Amino acid sequence: MAEAGKAAEPAKAATSMRSLERAIDVLEVLDASHHALRLTEIARRAGLAVATTQRILGVLEARGRVERDANGYRPGVGLIFGAHAYLTSSPLLTAARPVLQDLASATGLTASLFKRLGWSRVVLARVAGDSPLRYELPIGERLPLHLGAGKALAAHMDPAELDEFLAQLDDHTLADGTTLDRDDFLAELKLIRERGYSQARGEREPGMASVAAPVVDADGTATAAVQVTGAQADIPTERIPELGLELQRAALAIARRAY
Template sequence: MTSAPASAMRSLDRAFDVLGVLEESRQPLRLSEVARRADLHVATTQRILNVLLERGWAAKEDIGYVAGPAALATAHAFLVNNRLSQVALPVLQELAATTGLTASLYVRVGLARVLTARVQGRNPLRYQLPIGEKLPLHLGAGKALAAWLPEAELTTLVERSTPFTRISGEQVTAEGLVTDLRRIKEDGYALSLSERVLDVTAVSAPVHRAEHLLGALGVTGPSGEVTESDHPRLIGEVRRAADAVAARCP
């Protein structure tokens, strides 16, 4: 079997770059803005968008381009066929019932995380996250994935994300993030207090199968309902749930 020409692979990379821009935007983008964010020439971006429009991966509105409906079909196929989400659901249901908090499962996509399953607790969070929502790795439950990144990818994450300020107002340097992730890897869990959303506490743990990191599982709730004395119990529940999911995966 012959390998694909370098030019074809480069075109594929560029198409994914454009898709990524549309995926991350929360509003329609003009052609020039898509090109700028994808770091491509306008003419190249237009050719890619034309193909994406034809295939349903992009759609054109009066004021710009947005992601197209073809992504929904792919997302549905993932949810139907993804073994991790299927085996995790009953564990998440039990975890939500036991803790009273919202239980979630995330998988890593590049230097981000994606929500693939969620079960609401007794008191639903004041904000809603739809399945498929893309979130940062350097905040909240994302750190339970980031702590196990290969060294090169960890370096890239730190360079791209730091310095930053958590929603609580705490400033985080590159050194501070690396120290935090090393501690999480040693402890086997991440505890987050008002990092991405104010007055929200999250406890998360990695789902490991042999040497493979499959995802991260965690619980989230209002800080007013999760006292410091609750932390050890929640950490234990989350880690047991993560282990249970891993044991059920093939």
């Protein structure tokens, strides 16, 4: 009987882990959507049975992590607790805040910090510059890795990871409608690695420009990026090398404080 009990424990643990993974899959489906989703659509996107999805949603709704109305399910207010805990306890954010303040003050541009998450980057912090941007980029917004500051992170992928990233990339279009060319992109990533910063003009938002540098952790991995953004008139081509050096210094200061 004792042996049977021991065998049952790993099986129970495996089942619990699978349930946890499924719940996270459901939350990620809702997180990726900008509108409420029906039960059947959530199940389809998560690759789960409808009955299983309904049970998971019931638990998450009871805990405030999911909300439901006539239009379907969406992320719940309870998720703010976890986000707040991260924003107030992250060593990376604690290290970055004063650096972003100094960067925005010194350059007059909006300074931002991004963290890589899978094939995306997430806005963690922003400090406005002298001229407010004409668009809002909320904390927690998910952005691509092949545009803007994302290139500073993509440039530090190893060849195998970069191939995998490009293979899954389904949107190769820039803000002006032009298509991202693979060879040109790879050549640009090589240049970014060599000079230590990236620059973009009108890639994600027409009329806007940015310069970014990777924040490298103690293991030599580029896990985050720091960026300044402004109108193209505020970042003329001749100013980019100066800003690139400024961004590299800021990235190094963040890394030293955080890691």
